[in-house]
Amino acid sequence: HIISARTGRPRTATATAATRHPAFTTYLSGPLIMSEEGASEVSRHIAKALQLKEAGNEHFKKGNYRDAMVAYHEIYMWVNGFSEGSTGGGRMPGSTTRPVSAEDMKTIKELKVVHHSNLAMCHLKLGNMEKARDNCTKALMIDPNNVKCLFRRGKCYSQLGALDEAKADLTQVLAQQPDNRDAIREMQTLRSRLASHKKKEQKKFAGFFEKLNADEADGPQAAASANSHASAADAASATGVDATSKSQTQGTANPDLAAECQEYDIGEALGPAQAFEPMGKFAANAASYISDASHVSGY
Numbered sequence: 113h114i115i116s117a118r119t120g121r122p123r124t125a126t127a128t129a130a131t132r133h134p135a136f137t138t139y140l141s142g143p144l145i146m147s148e149e150g151a152s153e154v155s156r157h158i159a160k161a162l163q164l165k166e167a168g169n170e171h172f173k174k175g176n177y178r179d180a181m182v183a184y185h186e187i188y189m190w191v192n193g194f195s196e197g198s199t200g201g202g203r204m205p206g207s208t209t210r211p212v213s214a215e216d217m218k219t220i221k222e223l224k225v226v227h228h229s230n231l232a233m234c235h236l237k238l239g240n241m242e243k244a245r246d247n248c249t250k251a252l253m254i255d256p257n258n259v260k261c262l263f264r265r266g267k268c269y270s271q272l273g274a275l276d277e278a279k280a281d282l283t284q285v286l287a288q289q290p291d292n293r294d295a296i297r298e299m300q301t302l303r304s305r306l307a308s309h310k311k312k313e314q315k316k317f318a319g320f321f322e323k324l325n326a327d328e329a330d331g332p333q334a335a336a337s338a339n340s341h342a343s344a345a346d347a348a349s350a351t352g353v354d355a356t357s358k359s360q361t362q363g364t365a366n367p368d369l370a371a372e373c374q375e376y377d378i379g380e381a382l383g384p385a386q387a388f389e390p391m392g393k394f395a396a397n398a399a400s401y402i403s404d405a406s407h408v409s410g411y
Contacts, residue, residue, distance in 0.1 A: 154194060154212045154220075161190040161223045168230060177234045184234070187227040191220045225251045229261050232268075241268045259285055263295055270298070275306050 168183030197211030212220065228251035235244035248265035251258055266281030279302055285295040 153210065154216050157190045157194075158216065158219055158223070161187045164190070165223070165226055165230075172230070172234065177237050181231060181234045184227055184230045187223055191223045191227075194220055221254055225255050225258060225261070228254075229258065229264070232261065232264050236264060236267065241271045244268050245272065257284075257288065259288055259292070263292070263298070266295075267298060270302055270305070275302060275309060278302055279306065 164183045164187045168180045168187075171177075171180035171183060193209055194212045194217065195209040196214055196217035228247045232244040232247035232251070235241075235247065245265055245268035248261045248268065251261040252265070255261070262281045262285045266278045266285065269275070269278035269281060279299075282295055282299045282302065285292055286299065289295065
């Protein structure tokens, strides 16, 4: 029985895992007298988080995974906002966390791992592999060697097709617990999948190398064909240049003028037809204008 500080009458307390925890006994002050005012804040928060853990476990056992998730979510609300430090002076000005003892901080970290780990298990049951993996990772950031979280994340990685990551997590589990049957079974399945994946990769790369070798074998023939086409193109180009030069030479009316142009590098000399054909109409009009004496009478 517990003596109530408010009424002074005995109260019956049901022994559970939460009430047996040292944090819950700290919640009791004096000779089993329940005094909420006298209990420390951290002890009350830890006791509440432990009760939520028990409630979540009961829901999980019944298959009520979503109700269990609600309880596990609330755990974090009660254990967040604390940090290890001196508890004598309370919260420092400007601080966002309340200092607690090293023992209390250890319990708080364990409850945070429970929060993430049990949420991951619920997500696994509901088929939410990505969320389960992420919660395991958050738990492992607090406790890197947590076997449950390593095993659960390994299963998530395997289901998501990240076989190498799954192998790494399961290897860590078996390094700590060589006789872990679940991990051994999961690793056997994983090795079979890795072997199958390796065969597929080898077959894919074998086809790639065969194609590469075939291209290398066809290389000399392709080069010879390219050279042949290039020679033919060069010959056609040379013939066209000769024909053009011949045509230009025939079109030049004055060989001496052409030589003079070449000597002073002023370009190719134009033939009579090229030089004067556009001016033919203007020249005829000019000649007619000059021959008319009436236009030059003023001179």
